[in-house]
Amino acid sequence: DTGVSQNPRHKITKRGQNVTFRCDPISEHNRLYWYRQTLGQGPEFLTYFQNEAQLEKSRLLSDRFSAERPKGSFSTLEIQRTEQGDSAMYLCASSPDSFNYGYTFGSGTRLTVV
């Protein structure tokens, strides 16, 4: 297990199209997080899973965004009817249950909406 894997690394899409990103966390990590990062800013929290349960969602996560984590393994983040403002780096992170560990982040998926 080499860490958190995110696919694709880059995605260019036309406004109005739907896109889906995938995150494969570290296998023994129960917790999975999605963040969004725009240029020059720190990452912003989007949503959090404990196993397959989605336990928290930021108000940044509009109705066009949906995330799933079937069977508590990989996770997908879908954006419907993309807008230019959705252009950002989408980061996934995972962590064990213990509070004494930091998150392990993936390298992210860079989305460009044209």
Add this chain to the structure above:
Amino acid sequence: DAKTTQPTSMDCAEGRAANLPCNHSTISGNEYVYWYRQIHSQGPQYIIHGLKNNETNEMASLIITEDRKSSTLILPHATLRDTAVYYCIVRRPGYNAGNMLTFGGGTRLMVKP
């Protein structure tokens, strides 16, 4: 969660110690201080965390003041590869709190030859 304040940018000479300050004057008694860094085009990387005692690992040392209102991350011998944005984050424990990290603007550390 308590808010943190960090300088926007800092320079450090290669081979010297880099000392990155963080102010968290409103920190609560059960909140931890975490440090992450983000190298260009990569996801953030966990460095170290602590509650009130100083901590050291293979990457860095974390010095937390006695009143816990500020802390300093020390990279003992900075290299060019340490050039990154460094984030100081205060985080409270607890399953129901979500444990999410709240990132601020961070400090952009430039290590120069």
